[in-house]
Amino acid sequence: MVEIGLLSRSPLAAVLQPGHYGQPGQDGLVVQERTGLHIVNLAARRGQGGALAVAVQRSWGLELPTTPRRAGDGRLAFLWSGGAQWLAIAEGTGDLELSLKDRLGSLASLTDQSDGRSVLRLSGSRTRETLAKGLAIDLHPRAFTPGDTALTLAGHIGVQIWQLDDTPSYEIAVARGYAGSLIGWLLPAGEEFGITVLPPG
Amino acid sequence: MRIICPLCGERGAEEFVYHGDATVRRPHPDSSAETWNAYVHLRDNPAGRHSELWYHAAGCHAWLVVERDVRTHEIFAVTLAQDVALARRPVTA
Known part of the structure; x- marks a missing residue:
């Protein structure tokens, strides 16, 4: 049998080279x-939202958000991602899809998006001003705080953004294409x- | 115009797609050709308060029923289309 090895390549490799850009001496x-x-x-699955929340609580001790919020931390987080939908994001080498399938069984339909999304971490003192140029939702601390997430447009492109901390830092997920x-x-x-x-890291 | 999505909160109109009149109801499959013609083609065009279907295409992908004044863009109510449909469904034992 012929073994076919697929190489994982970032869609950003050609356009996001490490280094400093723009205004010299500023970050x-x-x-x-x-x-x-x-x-x-x-x-x-239809009518299984409550049972799914119970299963997530029992398995990982996390409250599945019913509003645009993120529950968890870098190791494993559940992000609200539309009505009765969530994104589970985990770091590390384990098989997240298998682990979710084992514990959530028939309560939810699961779709692996690991290669379908690119995620950027944005931080720095002028992050809000930068995002404000193309992201129409209000990111002022009064309106958007750590743990909040939103499905919206950035530069006319559909994204999901969530805030990590007050520095402020955010992560933004976009379809890899x-x-x-x-x-x-x-x-x-x-x-x-x-x-x-x-x-990248 | 800004629409308050029941799931996402207030967003600009650029995130939504208009999908037509929310007042029409699909007729029974056995209905007459005239009834089907009216359902497919005939629309009222009220100057004032109207009920419309909007789709939150660049957000949570929910279908919404938006009650608004088409002259002033004032919005009176936004409801998930799913809830409107479920409320209409006859109660079965």
Whole structure:
């Protein structure tokens, strides 16, 4: 039997090179492509939303959000992602889809999105000003806080964004085919504040 | 115009797609050709309050029933189309 090995390649490899861009000596925006993430979309089966929340609570001690919020941390988080839908995101080498399938059984339909989304981590003192140039929702701390998430547009591209902490730092997930286009908007938007692109990690 | 999505909160109209009149009801399959013609083609065009279907295409992908004044863009109510449909469904034992 012929073994076919598929190489995993980032859609950002050609457009997001580590280095400094824009305004010299300033670091208003720090961009890093996240790697090694396991991403699975969960959609509750009809009438099983309550049972799914109970199963998630029992298995991981996390409260499945029913509003646009993120529950969990970097190791495993559940993000609200539309009515009766969530994204589970985990770091590490385990098989997230298998682990979810084992514990959630027939309560939800699972779709592996690990290779379907690119995730960027954005931080730096001018992150909000940069995002405001193309993201129409209000990211002021009064309106959007750590743990909040939103499905919206950034530079006319559909994204899911969530806030990690008050520094402020965010993560933004985009369909991988649009990742290059998102960078094509983000880097010019942040140039005036100075941008550091970190190696993927 | 801004629409308050029941799931996502207030968003700009650019995130939504208009999908037509929310007042029409699909006739029974055995209905007459005239009834089907009216359902498919005939629409009222009220100047004022109207009930419309909007789809949150760039957000949570929910279908919404938006009650609004088409002259002023004032919005009176936004409901998940799913809830509207479930409320209409006859109660079965």
